[in-house]
Amino acid sequence: MIKKPFTIQFPENPVSGFSWDIATSNGLQVMRERFIPEDKEQTSGGGYRVWDIQVTCQGSQKITGTYRRGNQIASCFEINIDAE
Numbered sequence: 769m770i771k772k773p774f775t776i777q778f779p780e781n782p783v784s785g786f787s788w789d790i791a792t793s794n795g796l797q798v799m800r801e802r803f804i805p806e807d808k809e810q811t812s813g814g815g816y817r818v819w820d821i822q823v824t825c826q827g828s829q830k831i832t833g834t835y836r837r838g839n840q841i842a843s844c845f846e847i848n849i850d851a852e
Contacts, residue, residue: 773799773822776847778833781814785837788817795825795851823851 778788780803792798799822805815823829829851835843 773820775818775820776831777804777816777818778835778845779814780817780835783813786835786840786842787837788833788835790819790831790833792821793830795823795827795829796831796849797822797824823849826851 780786780788782803790798798819800820802818803815804818805813807813807815821831827850829849831845831847831849833845834841
C-alpha cells in the first residue's frame with residue numbers, strides 16, 4: 769500500500785515529437801512534472817519524463833499514460849495503486 773508521495777518516470781525523446789500524457793484517478797494528484805535529459809550537456813536528446821504524485825484519497829487508484837504524437841500512439845501503460 770502506498771501512503772507517501774511517489775515518483776514515476778518513463779523514457780521520452782521530445783525531438784521525435786512524441787510525448788507522454790498521463791491521467792490520474794481522483795485520489796491522486798500530480799504535484800510536479802518535468803523532463804530530465806539523459807545528457808545534461810545536450811538538451812536535444814532523449815531523457816525521462818518524471819511525475820511526482822501525492823495520494824489524496826484512500827482506496828483503489830489508477831494512473832494511465834499514453835506516449836503519442838498527435839493521434840499516433842506508440843505506447844500505453846496503466847498502473848493500479850492500493851492507496852492508504
